[in-house]
Amino acid sequence: MDSRTRGLGTIHVIPDDIFSERILAQLSDLDLAHCARVSRFFYVFSRDDQLWKKHCLDKWGDNREIMQNFLFRGTWLLTYLFPTMLSEREEKEKVWAHPLCRLLQFSEIIKHSHYLYAKWCRCNMLLINFIPTPGTSSDSQIPIENGVELTKEKFESLYDAQSVPVLIKNNGVERWKAWTDWKWENILNKYGKTVFRVANERGGKHRYLSMSLESYARYIRMQHDETPLYIFDANFADRDLEMAGAYEVPKYFQEDFFSLLSDKRPPYRWIIIGPARSGASWHVDPAGTSAWNTTIEGRKRWALYPPHVFPPGLSISRTGTNGHQSLYSTDVLENTKDSATSLFWYLEVYPQLTPEMRPLEIIQEPGQTIFIPSGWWHMVLNLDDTVAVTQNFANIHNLEHVCESLIGEKDRYKVWEAFHEKMIKAYPNLEPFITRRISIFSDHTDDKVIKEEGFSSKLDFLEGFRDLRIWQPRVIEVLRRCGLDENVPIKVISHGQNPVFRNSTAVIKFYSHLFNGVKTFYAESRAYSLITNHISEKYTRYFPKLIGSGYLFDESSERNYRWPYLVTEATADSGVSLAEVIAGGGLGPSEEVDVDGERGIVKWNEVTDFSAEILNALHSLPSISIAEESMTLDLKTAEQSSLHPFHKFISRQLSRASKVHSEWLIFSPQLISQISSYLPSSPLELYNPELDGPFAGILHGDLNAENILGIITSSEETSNYQDNIHNYLDEDELTGHWTPTTIIDLGDSQLYGGDPLFDLIPIYISVLGCSKLLLKRFLEKYNNDEIGNTQKISMRMFKRRAMWYTLLWEFEGAVKYLIGCLPNIRECKNWEDVEDLVWGIV
Numbered sequence: 001m002d003s004r005t006r007g008l009g010t011i012h013v014i015p016d017d018i019f020s021e022r023i024l025a026q027l028s029d030l031d032l033a034h035c036a037r038v039s040r041f042f043y044v045f046s047r048d049d050q051l052w053k054k055h056c057l058d059k060w061g062d063n064r065e066i067m068q069n070f071l072f073r074g075t076w077l078l079t080y081l082f083p084t085m086l087s088e089r090e091e092k093e094k095v096w097a098h099p100l101c102r103l104l105q106f107s108e109i110i111k112h113s114h115y116l117y118a119k120w121c122r123c124n125m126l127l128i129n130f131i132p133t134p135g136t137s138s139d140s141q142i143p144i145e146n147g148v149e150l151t152k153e154k155f156e157s158l159y160d161a162q163s164v165p166v167l168i169k170n171n172g173v174e175r176w177k178a179w180t181d182w183k184w185e186n187i188l189n190k191y192g193k194t195v196f197r198v199a200n201e202r203g204g205k206h207r208y209l210s211m212s213l214e215s216y217a218r219y220i221r222m223q224h225d226e227t228p229l230y231i232f233d234a235n236f237a238d239r240d241l242e243m244a245g246a247y248e249v250p251k252y253f254q255e256d257f258f259s260l261l262s263d264k265r266p267p268y269r270w271i272i273i274g275p276a277r278s279g280a281s282w283h284v285d286p287a288g289t290s291a292w293n294t295t296i297e298g299r300k301r302w303a304l305y306p307p308h309v310f311p312p313g314l315s316i317s318r319t320g321t322n323g324h325q326s327l328y329s330t331d332v333l334e335n336t337k338d339s340a341t342s343l344f345w346y347l348e349v350y351p352q353l354t355p356e357m358r359p360l361e362i363i364q365e366p367g368q369t370i371f372i373p374s375g376w377w378h379m380v381l382n383l384d385d386t387v388a389v390t391q392n393f394a395n396i397h398n399l400e401h402v403c404e405s406l407i408g409e410k411d412r413y414k415v416w417e418a419f420h421e422k423m424i425k426a427y428p429n430l431e432p433f434i435t436r437r438i439s440i441f442s443d444h445t446d447d448k449v450i451k452e453e454g455f456s457s458k459l460d461f462l463e464g465f466r467d468l469r470i471w472q473p474r475v476i477e478v479l480r481r482c483g484l485d486e487n488v489p490i491k492v493i494s495h496g497q498n499p500v501f502r503n504s505t506a507v508i509k510f511y512s513h514l515f516n517g518v519k520t521f522y523a524e525s526r527a528y529s530l531i532t533n534h535i536s537e538k539y540t541r542y543f544p545k546l547i548g549s550g551y552l553f554d555e556s557s558e559r560n561y562r563w564p565y566l567v568t569e570a571t572a573d574s575g576v577s578l579a580e581v582i583a584g585g586g587l588g589p590s591e592e593v594d595v596d597g598e599r600g601i602v603k604w605n606e607v608t609d610f611s612a613e614i615l616n617a618l619h620s621l622p623s624i625s626i627a628e629e630s631m632t633l634d635l636k637t638a639e640q641s642s643l644h645p646f647h648k649f650i651s652r653q654l655s656r657a658s659k660v661h662s663e664w665l666i667f668s669p670q671l672i673s674q675i676s677s678y679l680p681s682s683p684l685e686l687y688n689p690e691l692d693g694p695f696a697g698i699l700h701g702d703l704n705a706e707n708i709l710g711i712i713t714s715s716e717e718t719s720n721y722q723d724n725i726h727n728y729l730d731e732d733e734l735t736g737h738w739t740p741t742t743i744i745d746l747g748d749s750q751l752y753g754g755d756p757l758f759d760l761i762p763i764y765i766s767v768l769g770c771s772k773l774l775l776k777r778f779l780e781k782y783n784n785d786e787i788g789n790t791q792k793i794s795m796r797m798f799k800r801r802a803m804w805y806t807l808l809w810e811f812e813g814a815v816k817y818l819i820g821c822l823p824n825i826r827e828c829k830n831w832e833d834v835e836d837l838v839w840g841i842v
Helices: 003-013 016-026 029-035 041-044 049-060 064-068 076-079 088-095 106-111 116-124 151-158 184-189 214-221 255-263 342-352 399-408 417-424 428-441 448-452 458-466 468-481 517-534 602-621 626-630 643-665 756-767 772-782 798-807 814-819 823-827 831-838
Strands: 144-146 166-169 193-200 208-212 229-231 269-275 289-297 300-305 362-366 369-372 377-382 384-391 491-494 500-502 506-510 546-551 564-569 709-712 738-743
Touching: 003 016, 003 709, 016 041, 016 049, 016 088, 016 116, 016 546, 029 041, 029 049, 029 184, 029 377, 041 106, 049 116, 049 193, 049 738, 064 208, 106 116, 116 342, 151 166, 151 369, 151 823, 184 342, 208 214, 289 377, 342 377, 384 500, 399 417, 399 428, 417 428, 417 564, 428 458, 428 643, 468 506, 500 564, 517 546, 602 709, 602 738, 602 756, 756 772, 756 798, 798 814, 798 831, 814 823, 823 831
Parallel strands: 144 166
Antiparallel strands: 166 369, 193 208, 193 229, 229 269, 269 384, 289 369, 289 384, 300 362, 300 377, 491 500, 500 506, 506 564, 546 564, 709 738
């Protein structure tokens, strides 16, 4: 029998971490002490000082008198027995002569448990050189800006509006009074008797302790904790006006809507003091806010993931809306009590990550400020004894996330009502935006269809589109009606506006009532019919074949909504969208475009030519009669009834453009205020057939990167998209070249025709990524007489008309992507500058 079996008996089969963290950690202080007398193995485990940290702080943590004069004695077991200063004689006779004063020797630990050895290493690890590995790619580095050169406007357009973190140096921190007053020796001399709030992340039931700075300073000099206590005090500025005035909010972060709540605002600013190994494990900041953090003393190692990337190895219970913490959760403890510590994550998880899985990282030096955008996951590890100040804020760029979080918690807290009321009074121009967010994020709805489907909110209803428990029986019923195999596995292939599913033979699309479902269903089914009957045979194979259509529920049913559906043929060679291949749908405005795919998977010349040819083919189809289309339109006035349906549509968009952009709030408020004066008064100014050429037959309506599917071919094969022979690769194996093969989603098509230029908007923004080089090529290809194109895009007032159509676009996704491609738009003062930046070509 080995020594472990002799020492632990039948429980020797239990792993050490479970034995320590799930069994011994549940024992009372007396029982844990008794364990030391069972065997040598029990003695070593029961002397784990991190277990005694919990007992010490559980016993004394809520005793304010003791904690304010707390005396850490180098080990938590000894501190548990003697938490305050004694007389010199008692110190000598009772404390230092105590048999438990002796620390476990390293040889004892390594002999009995690798788990305890690893913990001992973490508790005693020096982090002075614990910096990101040299092999980390430049893509995983947080950008660094010089505050002397970084203007407020540039910060807003490149970072805040784009939700991109950045580190700012030379930001004038050296002029702060805190730069000298908060240096470690100075702050200790000045505020030694001041009681601060101390965060206790993993030390028992008391998450916060009250300690004088003197007591805390003694603790950090002597401690060897894996997760040290750290000062995280939200009341420091209210308690001491001198501390409040010792620092300045950097110019980039001075807009803060929560300031409207004055003394009723949630906690938002903290002084942070902590030793090496302390820090905050993975979390998202509360209430949808963004944050800035400036170090005065010491260095911090930051790691960040964007909102859509859940940190690897993280075990966390999300609270709040979309993972945001509760509004009044004043730090990260609400979410991280069961997750890995920062140091543990770096030692155990980080080494296992491939370069592309690693977080964005940076070392923050004294005097530097880091910006953390709303919703970003972040983790901090202090490499030295550090002093820092941080603030959270709500501004125009995170207002949507703030509204979402506050509305989601309005039943628990009454802040939303006060915030909403004060925002509308102070910023009346933001009322349309806020009102729209209320309708989107509200937990309750009066929508009869949503209630009929068993949901109480719009967001839950939309999320339900991915729930096969609801939709699989419906899909099977539709397949049965179409005479297709019902037993083939079904998967969700899309979510958002409409529920879409596929199996190996068919794609099944249902149309939601929230997005003009019946009208969209009619448009898409008619478009497929026109394509089948009239498009050139050369282009037929680039569109899915219609198998069937109808309504899930018949007219005799008592349902509030009948759920129209469309079934098209699924082909194995058209499953990868351009958006998936290029991770977002565009390539940026650079003139150095990889036209032949030499550096990437996409041959942009091929994509451009394909888009131009397909679009021209659609535009050359016969449109449906105006009389037929007028049956689906609501003709308000005699003047409107005399217009072509496309002009009626444009007229409607012109009348609501300012309101729509006020609700979206994608462009700057300054630009939004100029929309009415910039747009034309008549739709004929946008498109006049007598000046711009004949109406296109059918407009696709939304030909973006998600609606162009293709295949990935090996690099040895021909890249001509008209070839039929391909050696297909796995969708996840992004080697070779992507070739466009299929155009989908004709639900937004305008069957009565219109201006061909209108269809260029999503192609230029989403597909071509605002590349003017590719825009020129597209126009040359589309307007090429030599290939027999019957339609032309008029170049009359080209950039002005294109910008007008951009502002009249129905879907905010294209406008968001435009800002992503050209963030400098936010620095423009008028629409004339914007149109030149976006559409100006020679």
